[in-house]
Amino acid sequence: MVNLTLLEPQTNRPLQNWQFTEQSRIQIGRALNNDVVLKGYFQVSRKHLEIIQVEEQWQLVNYGTNGTLVNESFVQEKILEEGDLIRLAENGPLFRFELKVRLDNDSCDSTNSLSLDKTQCDHHNNPPNSVFCIHCGQPIVDEEKLIGSYQILKTLGKGGMGITYLVLDRKNAQQGKRSLSVLKEMKADMVRVSKARELFEREARILKSLNHPNIPKYYDFFVENDRKYLVMELIHGQNLENFTRQRGAINSTRVIKWMIQVCDVLDYLHNLEPSLVHRDIKPANLILRNLDGNLMLLDFGAVKELGTSLDTRIGVEGYSAPEQYSGKPCIQSDIYAVGSTMVFLLTGKTPMQYYRYKKNKYEIETEHIPDLSPELGAIIKKCCEPDPRDRYQSAKELKESLKSCL
Numbered sequence: 001m002v003n004l005t006l007l008e009p010q011t012n013r014p015l016q017n018w019q020f021t022e023q024s025r026i027q028i029g030r031a032l033n034n035d036v037v038l039k040g041y042f043q044v045s046r047k048h049l050e051i052i053q054v055e056e057q058w059q060l061v062n063y064g065t066n067g068t069l070v071n072e073s074f075v076q077e078k079i080l081e082e083g084d085l086i087r088l089a090e091n092g093p094l095f096r097f098e099l100k101v102r103l104d105n106d107s108c109d110s111t112n113s114l115s116l117d118k119t120q121c122d123h124h125n126n127p128p129n130s131v132f133c134i135h136c137g138q139p140i141v142d143e144e145k146l147i148g149s150y151q152i153l154k155t156l157g158k159g160g161m162g163i164t165y166l167v168l169d170r171k172n173a174q175q176g177k178r179s180l181s182v183l184k185e186m187k188a189d190m191v192r193v194s195k196a197r198e199l200f201e202r203e204a205r206i207l208k209s210l211n212h213p214n215i216p217k218y219y220d221f222f223v224e225n226d227r228k229y230l231v232m233e234l235i236h237g238q239n240l241e242n243f244t245r246q247r248g249a250i251n252s253t254r255v256i257k258w259m260i261q262v263c264d265v266l267d268y269l270h271n272l273e274p275s276l277v278h279r280d281i282k283p284a285n286l287i288l289r290n291l292d293g294n295l296m297l298l299d300f301g302a303v304k305e306l307g308t309s310l311d312t313r314i315g316v317e318g319y320s321a322p323e324q325y326s327g328k329p330c331i332q333s334d335i336y337a338v339g340s341t342m343v344f345l346l347t348g349k350t351p352m353q354y355y356r357y358k359k360n361k362y363e364i365e366t367e368h369i370p371d372l373s374p375e376l377g378a379i380i381k382k383c384c385e386p387d388p389r390d391r392y393q394s395a396k397e398l399k400e401s402l403k404s405c406l
Contacts, residue, residue, distance in 0.1 A: 002026060002051065002058065003098040004036065007085075009236040009290055010166070011153070011180065012094070013132030024053040028088070028095075029064075042293035043089030051080065051097075058099070064088060083125055091238055091290050131166065139168060146170070148224055150183050150231065161196060161301055162186045166234065181219055184230040197228070203301045204230045206276065214265045214296055235298070236290045240345060241283035249348045252376055256402050258345070259338055261295045262286065263402065266338070266395035270331040275306040277329045281337035282319040283344050304329055318344075318351040322361070322386055332388035335398055339364070339383025346372065361386040375405050 004026075006016040018036055020026055028036040029048040038044050048064035060078045062068040066089035070078050080086075086095045121136035131153045133140055145152040150167040157164045165183045172179035186200045204221040207230070220231035240258070244250060262281070269276040279302040287296045321336035323329060340351040347354075347369055354369070355362045364384040366377040379401050385391045392398040 001100055003100065005096045005098070007094045007096060008132070008180075009094065010234075011131035012126065012129070013180075014137055026051040038088070038093055040291055041088070041093055043092040043290075048088050049086075054079075058097075060086065066090065066092065091288070093290075147183065147185070147229060148222055150181075150229075152183075153180075156182065159301075161200060167231070180234050182216075182232045182234050184232065186228040199301055200228055200230070203303065204228075206303055206305075207232065207300055210269075210300075212265060212268050214261060214294060216296060216298065235287050235296045237287040237296070238290075239284050239298075240286045240288060240295075240341075243288055244283060244345055244348050249370070250345045252346060252371070252373065253406065255342055255345045256376070256405055258286070258288075258295055259342060260399055260402050262297065262338055262341075263395040263399035265297045266331075266334050267399070269303075270334070270395060275331060277304045277306060277331055278302070278334050278337075279304055279320070279324060279329055280316065281334050281341060282316055283341055286341070306330070318355075321388065323388060330388055331395075332391045332393065335383050335391050335395065336385075336388075338395075338398065339380045342376075342380055342383075343369070373405065379405070 002020040002023075004018045004020075005014050007013065008015050020035070023035065026036070027034040027047060027050050028038065029046050030038055030041065030044050031046040034047065038048075043066050045064040045066070048062075049068050050061045050063070052059050052061060058080045060068065060070065060075065060080055062076050067074050069075065069087040069090070070080070071085050072087070080097050082097075082099055084097045086097055087093070088095075121133055121138065123133040123136070123138075123140050126133055126140065130140055132138065139151065139153055141151075141153060147167075149169055149171040151170050152165050153168055154166040155163065156166055163185045165185065167181055167183040169179035169181065186196070201221075204218070207216075207218040208221070210218070216235055217233040218231075219233065220229075222229050266278070266281075269278060278297070278300070280299055281297075285297060285299045287298060288294075289296055319337045319340045321329070321333040324333050343349075343351040343354055343364070343366070351364070354366065355364050363386065364381060366372055366380050369377070379398070382401075383391055383398065392401070
């Protein structure tokens, strides 16, 4: 018997299970004639791989355009062993391969639902960095830590303002609902800073009011023990900074398509009442979602409502427009950041390497970017003009110029 378990990205929690008792050939891919059909995964080919019985062994054969990994190494053909992890494409769906269903005393059956009841499972043979046991589905934590109804599973990141955690809402889990999310905690030393409190609360208020498919959903905001917490949708994927550093410079067609998605989000934000300026567009805040390849815009901690008196100076070297450093951002400030982001994606290098100080101002030079078309180079130059009046005046206008390059 072959047992295949689809694991959740980032946590390795069992999501779905397939058992094959008589077949000697198992096909996996997006097409409906496969034995395991994976709809919606953009990285997966129509017929991505086969698992074929060869005498007493099972052999994996890759047909996928984006490749197949076994235990994190790309393979074309591979004899599978008990417990091997099979990933379809570099950031695609992850399966555990087993030759039998585990029913011994050391573990529990794989399950699609999360049980909060105590079991005798010792969580053995889990993949590295698993957050949920692939056998019993329960969290693997050294100690149980609760904030409100949220159980802390893993620290995702630390920034100047706060710490983000992967959390499980135990209240929802008891009702059988999928309840993984991201909890952002304001740092203890920031709680005493009035400006920091104002920014954190404003981020929660603004996120609650937004409704766009490329922006994570707001779930909750609460205060406990004088600390503030914001709960948001968990996005499975990789940010464009890490993606580019791992793969190197990205081809221009892909970059253009990504930035068209960013323009759609900015067009939405800039046309709200009042208009919102994100002020922190950069590769690290753009996540490539595993499920469909769409970009998600994160981190609204620096967002500003135009027309308000808040004049906090927020800037990131290489990505922030000059006017942000004087506390006077405008919607064209986000346009500037899109241009700088394109430079990083196309080169894998910090945008500052392409800025030159001329006539008392910094101007970007794109002539030394390899394989850059004159049309796209002109778009980047216009995005990154020092004076906002010389840039594209709207995200929609920039989008149309980018589309013309395709």
